[in-house]
Amino acid sequence: MRKVAAIFKATMxxxxxxxxxxxxxxxxxxxxxxxxxxxxxxxxxxFSLYVQNNDVYQSGENSKISAALVGAFNATGxxxxxxxxxxxxPLDYMKNDASSSxxxxxxxxxxxxxxxxxxxxxxxxxxxxxxxxxQASLIAVNIAQGVIDAFNAKLTGAVKVIQVESKPLVxxxxxxxxxxxxxxxxxxxMTTTIFGSIERNTTYREKxxxxxxxxxxxxxxxxxxGIVSQQAVLAFISSGVVLTAGRIVFNVNISINGYFIxxxxxxxxxxxxxxxxxxxxxxxxxxxxxxxxxxxFPMMFxxxxxxxxxxxxxxLQTIAKVLPLTYLSDxxxxxxxxxxxxxxxxxTTIILILAAFFxxxxxxxxxxxxx
Amino acid sequence: xxxxxxxxxxxxxxxxxxxxxxxxxxFNIVRDTVFAFLGPNGAGKTTTVEILECLKPPTSGVAxxxxxxxxxxxxxxxxxxxxxxxxxxxxxxxxLTVTENIExxxxxxxxxxxxxxxxxxxxxxxKENELFKNLSGGLKQKLGLAIALVNDPEMLFLDEPxxxxxxxxxxxxxxxxxxxxxxxxxxxxxxxxxxxxxxxxDKVGIIENGKIVAEGTPDELISKYGxxxxxxxxxxxxxxxxxxxxxxxxxxxxxxxxxSLHLNTKEELTKxxxxxxxxxxxxxxxxxxxxxxxxYLKLTGKKVTDEGVAQ
Numbered sequence: 069m070r071k072v073a074a075i076f077k078a079t080m081x082x083x084x085x086x087x088x089x090x091x092x093x094x095x096x097x098x099x100x101x102x103x104x105x106x107x108x109x110x111x112x113x114x115f116s117l118y119v120q121n122n123d124v125y126q127s128g129e130n131s132k133i134s135a136a137l138v139g140a141f142n143a144t145g146x147x148x149x150x151x152x153x154x155x156x157x158p159l160d161y162m163k164n165d166a167s168s169s170x171x172x173x174x175x176x177x178x179x180x181x182x183x184x185x186x187x188x189x190x191x192x193x194x195x196x197x198x199x200x201x202x203q204a205s206l207i208a209v210n211i212a213q214g215v216i217d218a219f220n221a222k223l224t225g226a227v228k229v230i231q232v233e234s235k236p237l238v239x240x241x242x243x244x245x246x247x248x249x250x251x252x253x254x255x256x257x258m259t260t261t262i263f264g265s266i267e268r269n270t271t272y273r274e275k276x277x278x279x280x281x282x283x284x285x286x287x288x289x290x291x292x293x294g295i296v297s298q299q300a301v302l303a304f305i306s307s308g309v310v311l312t313a314g315r316i317v318f319n320v321n322i323s324i325n326g327y328f329i330x331x332x333x334x335x336x337x338x339x340x341x342x343x344x345x346x347x348x349x350x351x352x353x354x355x356x357x358x359x360x361x362x363x364x365f366p367m368m369f370x371x372x373x374x375x376x377x378x379x380x381x382x383x384l385q386t387i388a389k390v391l392p393l394t395y396l397s398d399x400x401x402x403x404x405x406x407x408x409x410x411x412x413x414x415x416t417t418i419i420l421i422l423a424a425f426f427x428x429x430x431x432x433x434x435x436x437x438x439x
Numbered sequence: 440x441x442x443x444x445x446x447x448x449x450x451x452x453x454x455x456x457x458x459x460x461x462x463x464x465x466f467n468i469v470r471d472t473v474f475a476f477l478g479p480n481g482a483g484k485t486t487t488v489e490i491l492e493c494l495k496p497p498t499s500g501v502a503x504x505x506x507x508x509x510x511x512x513x514x515x516x517x518x519x520x521x522x523x524x525x526x527x528x529x530x531x532x533x534x535l536t537v538t539e540n541i542e543x544x545x546x547x548x549x550x551x552x553x554x555x556x557x558x559x560x561x562x563x564x565x566k567e568n569e570l571f572k573n574l575s576g577g578l579k580q581k582l583g584l585a586i587a588l589v590n591d592p593e594m595l596f597l598d599e600p601x602x603x604x605x606x607x608x609x610x611x612x613x614x615x616x617x618x619x620x621x622x623x624x625x626x627x628x629x630x631x632x633x634x635x636x637x638x639x640x641d642k643v644g645i646i647e648n649g650k651i652v653a654e655g656t657p658d659e660l661i662s663k664y665g666x667x668x669x670x671x672x673x674x675x676x677x678x679x680x681x682x683x684x685x686x687x688x689x690x691x692x693x694x695x696x697x698x699s700l701h702l703n704t705k706e707e708l709t710k711x712x713x714x715x716x717x718x719x720x721x722x723x724x725x726x727x728x729x730x731x732x733x734x735y736l737k738l739t740g741k742k743v744t745d746e747g748v749a750q
Contacts, residue, residue: 074546082534085570275530283492283524284547284590285516 071286075294076301079268083302093302097256097309104252104374105245105318115208116171117141118162120152123182131183137194140215141176147211159197174198174208246322249314250400251373256306257335258367258393261299263360265343268295270353289431292344296427299343300336307332327403327412334419335396341426342392348433367393392422444503445470445594445625446491451500453486460486462649463500468642473616473626475640477633477731479749483649484629485527488598491627493518505593520548523592527599527629529583533572537563537582540571541589548590557585561615577608584615594625601635602747613638631747633731643731645738647749652738657731664737665729670711672698672724679721682714702726 083089119141123134130138141147150165152158158177166173177195185192194216198209272278281291314320342363350359370384371393380388388394399415402408446468453461461483468474476484489495491504493515505521507514531540538554545551558567561581566574574582580600587595600616601609609632616639619626630636636643637657645653645660653660672679676696683690689701702708708726715721736742743749 070546074543078532078535078539078543081539082532085534275533276526276528277530277532279494280524280526280529280531280544280586281547282494283519283522283526284544285519285549286547 071290072294072297075291076298079295079298080301083298093260093306094309096259097252097306098313100256101249101252101310101313102317105248105314114146114148115211116150116166116174117147117208117212118150118152118158118165118173118175119178120154120158120161120175121178122154122180123178124154124180133183133186134178137178137215137219140219141212144211144215147208147215172198172208174212176212245314245318246320246405247401248374249310249318249320249322250328250404251371251397252314253307253310253332254335254371254393254397254400255368255373256310257303257332257396258339259360259364260303260306261296261336261339262343262346262364263357264299264302265295265340266347266350266356266360267353268299269344269347270350270356273351274353288434292341292427292431292434295344296337296340299340300333303336303339304332322404323407325403327409327416328400331396331399331403331412331416331419334416334423335400338392338396338419338423338426341423341430345426345430345433348430348435367391370394371397373397392419395419395422443470444468445472445505446474446627447501447503448487448491449501451487451490451502452498453483453490453495454498460649461490461497464646464649464651466644466651466654468625468627470625471623472641473620473628473639475636475643476627476629476646477631477636477643477735478629478646479631479743480747482646482749484646485598487646488596488627488629492522492524492596520590521593523587523590523595525580525583525587525595525597525600527602529580531571531579531582531586534570536568536570537574537585538567540582541585544586545589550591551589552591554585554589557588560588560618561585562611575608577604577611580604580608580612581615584612584619588619592624594627595619597626597628599629599631599747601630601632609635631743632745633735633743637731645731645735647739653734660731660734661729664734665731668702668708668729669727670700670702670708670724671727672700672715672721674723678718679715682718683711686710686714 083093119138121130121134121138123131125131138149142149150171152161152175158175162173162175165171175195175197177197179193179195182192182194196209196212269278278291311320311322311324343360346359346363347356350356366387370380370388371391372388373393395415395418399412399419402411402415444467446466448467449465451461451464452459464483464487466474476487478484486495490497490502490509493509496510502509504518507517509515509518532543535543537558541554541557545554555567558564561584563578563581563585566578569578571579571582584597584600587597597616601612604612613635616626616628620639626639628636628639640657642656643654643660644651653664655663674696676692676698679698680690680692683698683700687700687707690698691700692698700711702711712724715724732742739749
């Protein structure tokens, strides 16, 4: 235990005496949360939808059914309806307005004769145009489609009242940014520990410090536990920075409970263990960053940090299920926003098993001695 | 000095694919003595030392340190507990101070010496709070020696301890090693500096291409392979040559005009000085004793540069 404590103490001292290391421990998580928070968190949980209703009576009033459909869109909550005047080109109007207001480009056009067609049991088409390059469009279109389906069901008598059945994914009044922050905590834990472990190992190996340590009674496992525990503390500090920045910049208010803390610690152990294992195959410090990127990048984008896994193609969803970051971000969300403590416990267990596996394998394949 | 062995090496071989880095070598090191492995870079010095430090397994042969077999896992633990190592191109943790580095490496052992005592021993008192990265090469090596001593080892392995140091720093490190010798430590030193081996070692093994080509005390090696003493007449030019040539066969003059004469007996020296005293022009001459450098040159036909390259 004294040897592990000595490694922990020495590496922590080295860390806090390096101004650049301290800067990046704090700056990277802040950059991450602010940048991605601004990118993904701006629209919160509302989506603009431009609507031009051309189905009017001779009196100039909107037809009852078309007005009811627009009312149904309005009633959903997430859809903010922007009415487009009847006498303009709806596409031009939307583009001009969207460019000046920053709203998303999504347009629903209800044609003249819409109510009449329904009354005569003829097909009544509406046009829904959207910018498919905007992620929010997909969500808005899904909601709009749900409203139309419900409306059709009402007209055919299958459902008694017009309603969009919405099942909240998150509890209370959480916004997208609240959903996003636990994922960023997981991401920070992963990047801090994987990069840190690989860098520490390759640098010490190149300087001959590991070889010198190999001539002492220190065991490989003690060395790994020493480094892993130090990286876990750094990950803890970085995660604290993410949560604090989230709170200050975006007023994020998620529940930090015992499960959340335990998941952060076990996640840090797991990714440090992976880093220590990878470090065996990275000989030069110059290659450490490339190796870290090769491991962290796929996990960053395939583990449901930035978008739901359901939006990924099937084969990528299968890959996501074997990526450790998926379990960490799921577990952190279960603990902090979904109030799903059995889910958090299940994810913690999986992470603990993986951490034990990688640390053990890391100790087994670590080779201090040359052949 | 007893004859108890600290290191026993018998028919040791280490191969890397087609290369035989250590080629069937045998030698012993008696406890409380300094043994120097002398040879150029790539001769097999470090490979041999690292086998004895349990860092590399031997391909074949026997290697024992303090009576423990380097091949046995349980013996390796004992060896690591009882040896001190200063590796080649030693580095410690950059952002730890001198004291902190000694304490850090000391914590790897169940028993360790006081850091302050070690700092005083190697003469680093005024640098104890300096970060490792700010130390000069010589001071880094001194710290390396302190760290090698932190577990109060029975045996020390010093791999090229003064390589790359300037002459002043090299002599400072020598003083520390001489101090260890006086304290009765067994030291296995590898070096490519002939002078270092001659000054510090009780016994020298000259290694070339993985083989020990000669072994003995510096005096034994010099008297066996070094040849005779030489009389050098600085600036003697043709005057000295003319005086000596009728009486001696091996008289040579170099391009600087310095004349050298091989001497086999004391009588020859007396005779030469008497002859030279007849000239009023000749004012300066010296008797040069053969060194390990002469021995190495005789045995291998090469000289070793300061960088450790055999030419």
